[in-house]
Amino acid sequence: MRDVSIIGVGQTPVREHWELSLRELAVQAVLAAMQDAHVEDVDALYVGNMLSGELTRQEHLGALIADQLGLTGIAAMKIEAACGAGGSAVHAAHLAVASGQYRRVAVVGVEKMTDLWNGSVTAGLAMAADGEYEAANGISFVGLNAMMMRRYMYEYDLVEEDFAPFALNAHANAVHNPNAMFRKAVTLEQFTKAKKVADPISLFDSSPICDGAAALILSRSENLNGNAARAISIAASTSATDTLALHDRQDPLWLRAVELSSIKAYAQAGITPQDIDLFELHDAFSIVAPMSLEAAGFAQRGAGAYLARDGGISIHGKLPISTMGGLKARGHPIGASGVYQVVEAVQQLRGEAGKNQVPNARVAMTQSLGGVAATAVTHILKGK
Amino acid sequence: MAENLAPNWRLREQRYQLVGNVCLKCGAKFFPPRQVCTQCRGTEFEAFQFSGKGELYSFTTLHSVPAGFESYAPYSVGMIKLDEGPLVEAMLTDVNQDKLAIGMRMEMVTRKIREEEGERGLLVYGYKFRPIAE
Numbered sequence: 125m126r127d128v129s130i131i132g133v134g135q136t137p138v139r140e141h142w143e144l145s146l147r148e149l150a151v152q153a154v155l156a157a158m159q160d161a162h163v164e165d166v167d168a169l170y171v172g173n174m175l176s177g178e179l180t181r182q183e184h185l186g187a188l189i190a191d192q193l194g195l196t197g198i199a200a201m202k203i204e205a206a207c208g209a210g211g212s213a214v215h216a217a218h219l220a221v222a223s224g225q226y227r228r229v230a231v232v233g234v235e236k237m238t239d240l241w242n243g244s245v246t247a248g249l250a251m252a253a254d255g256e257y258e259a260a261n262g263i264s265f266v267g268l269n270a271m272m273m274r275r276y277m278y279e280y281d282l283v284e285e286d287f288a289p290f291a292l293n294a295h296a297n298a299v300h301n302p303n304a305m306f307r308k309a310v311t312l313e314q315f316t317k318a319k320k321v322a323d324p325i326s327l328f329d330s331s332p333i334c335d336g337a338a339a340l341i342l343s344r345s346e347n348l349n350g351n352a353a354r355a356i357s358i359a360a361s362t363s364a365t366d367t368l369a370l371h372d373r374q375d376p377l378w379l380r381a382v383e384l385s386s387i388k389a390y391a392q393a394g395i396t397p398q399d400i401d402l403f404e405l406h407d408a409f410s411i412v413a414p415m416s417l418e419a420a421g422f423a424q425r426g427a428g429a430y431l432a433r434d435g436g437i438s439i440h441g442k443l444p445i446s447t448m449g450g451l452k453a454r455g456h457p458i459g460a461s462g463v464y465q466v467v468e469a470v471q472q473l474r475g476e477a478g479k480n481q482v483p484n485a486r487v488a489m490t491q492s493l494g495g496v497a498a499t500a501v502t503h504i505l506k507g508k
Numbered sequence: 509m510a511e512n513l514a515p516n517w518r519l520r521e522q523r524y525q526l527v528g529n530v531c532l533k534c535g536a537k538f539f540p541p542r543q544v545c546t547q548c549r550g551t552e553f554e555a556f557q558f559s560g561k562g563e564l565y566s567f568t569t570l571h572s573v574p575a576g577f578e579s580y581a582p583y584s585v586g587m588i589k590l591d592e593g594p595l596v597e598a599m600l601t602d603v604n605q606d607k608l609a610i611g612m613r614m615e616m617v618t619r620k621i622r623e624e625e626g627e628r629g630l631l632v633y634g635y636k637f638r639p640i641a642e
Contacts, residue, residue: 242572243572243573243574243575243578244575246572246573246574246575247574247575247576250574256515256519256540257522257540257596257597258597259574260519260621260622260632260634261585261597261598261599261621261634262570262573262574262576262577262580262583262585262599262621262622263570263585263597263599264570264572264573264574266570266572267568267570267585270568271565271566271567271568271585271586271587271597272566274566274567274568274610275565275566275587275610278566278610320569320571321571321572322568322569322570322571322572323568323569324568325568367546369597370587370595370597371587371594371595371596371597372546372595373595376565376587376595
């Protein structure tokens with residue numbers, strides 16, 4: 125396998141983009157990444173997206189976006205793995221370059237969620253779970269996470285407030301990220317008074333419905349096209365799966381795919397969790413953060429929330445997470461989120477994260493989850 | 509978008525009678541039924557009807573609900589640990605939302621779970637769970 129580097133990144137702000145379509149968002153992000161990398165073409169395009177057919181009546185995104193970029197002729201395809209589509213697209217693109225088949229490829233994660241009303245989006249998102257036995261019984265995606273959170277609180281004797289540091293940290297970091305959706309700090313009082321969406325999950329435990337696109341240019345490390353100074357190396361790219369339905373798990377409180385994908389990634393990169401300087405995890409709901417920290421080897425079982433106490437996950441903490449706002453506050457345009465995470469990790473490792481810069485960041489991990497972590501895709505990036 | 513009858517008809521034994529299956533090689537019981545055993549990868553199964561009794565493993569109440577379920581909102585859903593082992597997810601019914609608690613004894617009942625709009629819209633029936641009266 126060849127070594128692969130990221131030589132360009134691009135992103136649109138995460139917003140309710142009433143004035144922009146899916147194709148416009150995707151093209152803006154890819155053009156920005158190509159400009160960042162000083163390249164004018166790629167051999168292939170990988171598109172991470174979950175719901176374009178359901179929410180915008182458009183499939184066949186590979187050809188569409190290649191066409192709109194003026195790149196007809198290249199190989200292009202959409203990769204779908206629910207909310208883990210973005211990470212999965214990066215994984216596929218990495219394999220394509222590492223295999224030697226392509227010299228240089230683009231990845232774009234894009235989701236346009238605001239063209240339909242909320243009930244349709246909620247029904248669409250429920251397709252991340254088991255259509256016949258979860259969605260068909262009226263169980264929404266937030267409902268699954270809420271049931272996991274209630275059982276977690278019951279098993280480990282926690283209260284809602286124990287999860288507050290995850291939301292507060294995400295919002296505090298989003299304040300300084302111009303591309304974040306919610307650039308506003310949240311207080312503990314606001315958190316505790318927030319309306320319940322699906323108890324015990326409140327508004328501040330949930331990521332928003334939004335639009336956005338993020339893009340990367342991947343290249344063989346042996347030919348960086350003049351980008352050697354800013355190139356970030358991909359030290360690991362792994363993917364693992366678990367049962368699709370929450371009810372089919374032997375232990376619904378353990379994210380087995382996160383564990384498997386993390387272990388494989390540490391082995392591939394030749395490092396341990398202690399070597400990670402920052403972790404962009406999949407905080408679509410607060411409960412996913414401590415469970416990811418546990419399964420990825422940063423905390424003992426049931427102790428993930430304790431890591432977040434006393435600023436342990438802040439920019440200057442022991443393990444900074446959601447450093448540009450995370451899914452919670454940067455926003456979670458479903459199939460784009462996994463690519464946003466990698467874009468932000470690159471910003472950190474280049475030293476271009478501004479007020480959110482993690483001091484001396486050299487190794488970053490990103491993790492993109494599909495469904496209730498039925499898919500887990502992990503990347504480890506290394507800077508200079 | 510009108511839905512065909514077939515995808516609902518195929519699930520009639522699961523929805524009306526909680527029929528899963530049991531692996532003939534290792535005895536593992538499944539609901540929903542599977543084609544490959546997750547324990548021993550065996551592929552020979554026999555149908556198995558679950559009793560429909562169990563205890564509440566977790567629950568929540570949904571306020572923002574998926575399209576097609578608006579007329580029930582807000583409604584409670586739960587995960588029920590069946591006495592025979594598997595977990596099943598369902599809407600909860602005949603229940604006071606404030607009195608739900610992990611560990612409560614629950615039983616399956618057959619109810620309407622969804623109603624499609626229009627003259628040709630389907631009325632979809634299936635299982636829900638309710639607390640067993642003490």
